[in-house]
Amino acid sequence: MRIYLACTIRGDRSRLAVARALGSAIEEAGHELLTGRFLEDGVEDEDGRLSAAEVFERDIRWLDACDVLVAEASGSSYGVGFEVGYVLSRADRTGKRVILLYDHALRDRVSRMISGNAHALCVTIAYRDTEDARRQLQDALGA
Numbered sequence: 805m806r807i808y809l810a811c812t813i814r815g816d817r818s819r820l821a822v823a824r825a826l827g828s829a830i831e832e833a834g835h836e837l838l839t840g841r842f843l844e845d846g847v848e849d850e851d852g853r854l855s856a857a858e859v860f861e862r863d864i865r866w867l868d869a870c871d872v873l874v875a876e877a878s879g880s881s882y883g884v885g886f887e888v889g890y891v892l893s894r895a896d897r898t899g900k901r902v903i904l905l906y907d908h909a910l911r912d913r914v915s916r917m918i919s920g921n922a923h924a925l926c927v928t929i930a931y932r933d934t935e936d937a938r939r940q941l942q943d944a945l946g947a
Contacts, residue, residue: 813881871901888921
């Protein structure tokens with residue numbers, strides 16, 4: 805499967821280790837990780853060389869090309885929210901799935917649009933630690 809892993813780029817990167825573990829789990833299961841560059845240090849500097857329109861067009865191409873969107877949604881990120889909304893708003897036609905993960909310890913600060921998501925093509929996972937996030941993602945992917 806082609807997987808778009810969404811995580812905060814410009815905002816709070818404190819969950820980067822979790823996102824990297826999710827990326828590793830995706831690749832180890834033999835899936836194609838379209839957004840691996842989002843997990844690199846300095847990604848904001850690289851993306852900063854592109855215009856906002858170029859970033860938007862690139863990311864929409866990746867979203868259109870993916871089979872599944874996996875989102876680490878613990879932090880506040882308009883981009884991650886947009887990506888989730890984009891995929892889910894079309895999921896009934898495209899069949900794409902979304903897997904939302906967030907840190908259970910932050911449940912009172914995570915948007916209720918994330919923690920309460922009950923869309924039929926979305927799985928929402930509250931994880932306890934990095935290994936739990938990794939394991940639950942593998943289960944959700946059927947890996």
